[in-house]
Amino acid sequence: xxxxxxxxxxxxxxxxxxxxxxxxxxxxxxxxxxxxxxxxxxxxxxxxxxxxxxxxxxxxxxxxxxxxxxxxxxxxxxxxxxxxxxxxxxxxxxxxxxxxxxxxxxxxxxxxxxxxxxxxxxxxxxxxxxxxxxxxxxxxxxxxxxxxxxxxxxxxxxxxxxxxxxxxxxxxxxxxxxxxxxxxxxxxxxxxxxxxxxxxxxxxxxxxxxxxxxxxxxxxxxxxxxxxxxxxxxxxxxxxxxx
Ligand SMILES: O=C(CO)COP(=O)(O)O
Numbered sequence: 001x002x003x004x005x006x007x008x009x010x011x012x013x014x015x016x017x018x019x020x021x022x023x024x025x026x027x028x029x030x031x032x033x034x035x036x037x038x039x040x041x042x043x044x045x046x047x048x049x050x051x052x053x054x055x056x057x058x059x060x061x062x063x064x065x066x067x068x069x070x071x072x073x074x075x076x077x078x079x080x081x082x083x084x085x086x087x088x089x090x091x092x093x094x095x096x097x098x099x100x101x102x103x104x105x106x107x108x109x110x111x112x113x114x115x116x117x118x119x120x121x122x123x124x125x126x127x128x129x130x131x132x133x134x135x136x137x138x139x140x141x142x143x144x145x146x147x148x149x150x151x152x153x154x155x156x157x158x159x160x161x162x163x164x165x166x167x168x169x170x171x172x173x174x175x176x177x178x179x180x181x182x183x184x185x186x187x188x189x190x191x192x193x194x195x196x197x198x199x200x201x202x203x204x205x206x207x208x209x210x211x212x213x214x215x216x217x218x219x220x221x222x223x224x225x226x227x228x229x230x231x232x233x234x235x236x237x238x239x240x241x242x243x
Contacts, residue, residue: 004214005161005198005221006238007040007063007125008228009093010047019047022231023054029235030059038221039238041228042093042125045079052088063091063125066099069109069116081120092117093125093223095151097167107150114155125161125223126151127202128188132168140166141187148191157194163223164188169203171225176203182216189218207236215243 014022030039042063043051052062068078084092094117095110114124128147130140144164152160164185169176176184181201188199201213202223213219228234 002196002220003038003198004036005038005040005200006240007042007091007161007163007200007221007223008234009042009065009096009202009223009225010044010229011065011098011225012044013229014044014047016047016050019043019051020054022229023051026231026235027058027060029231030238033059033239034242037238040091040125042091048084048089049087055088061091062089063093064089064122065093065096067092067094067113067117067122069112081116081122084122085120090121090123091125091161092122093127093163095147096127097129097165097170101167107147110151111153111155114151114160118156118159123159123161124155125163125200126155127163127165127223129165129167129170129203135166135168140184144184144188145191148188152192157192157197161198161200161221162188162192163200163202165202165223171204173204175205175209176201178209178212178216178219181213182218185216185218205237207233210237210240211243214240 040061040063042065064084067081094113099105117124128144130143134143166176185199198220200221200223201219205222205224206227
């Protein structure tokens with residue numbers, strides 16, 4: 001049985017005060033959430049320590065939105081795996097398309113980050129996905145397959161989550177059709193030597209489309225951006241109706 005993993009990626013949103021306010025409203029809404037759903041919040045670095053204290057004894061896990069591959073050094077603006085594990089973080093997003101697009105992240109650095117995360121005991125959430133141009137040119141499968149090959153070299157597949165995030169569907173309201181996301185995720189799975197890796201869909205996931213997304217047999221969860229900022233809405237996503 002593959003795990004269901006629902007994660008909220010807050011990106012560059014929420015101060016500590018705002019995160020605390022979120023948790024106060026969100027946590028009570030998880031009372032009836034089925035036990036087998038894993039819930040993760042990918043919060044800004046400055047929120048993680050405080051959130052970790054407030055999440056103690058709850059089912060919610062914490063993720064960073066990136067992680068560096070060196071243990072320490074002259075890397076201004078970066079964060080080491082140990083700095084994250086020390087404050088109770090257990091997951092790290094790597095290879096998000098916003099990092100690849102705006103901050104020069106390459107498959108090579110994504111791979112280094114994923115391996116370093118695992119070495120420190122963090123589970124990477126690896127994001128892959130094609131741009132609109134690549135999709136229109138019929139290159140979706142090739143792009144994703146090259147990303148997987150490069151990003152996962154030397155990575156332990158038993159401690160990994162993958163998120164399929166088509167770039168054209170991120171923050172646009174233009175969700176990938178659930179059946180199409182299911183097809184691509186099936187292709188991703190067919191390329192992996194382990195069948196147990198949870199594979200999420202990400203890109204304009206909302207409370208109004210989560211039920212259909214989660215009804216797809218290949219989709220094991222969601223990586224939610226904008227809709228994870230509101231505690232009501234994100235709780236509705238976590239508490240999706242399974243069919
Ligand atoms: O990038 C995403 C999650 O990592 C998706 O963002 P949106 O849900 O805002 O489209």
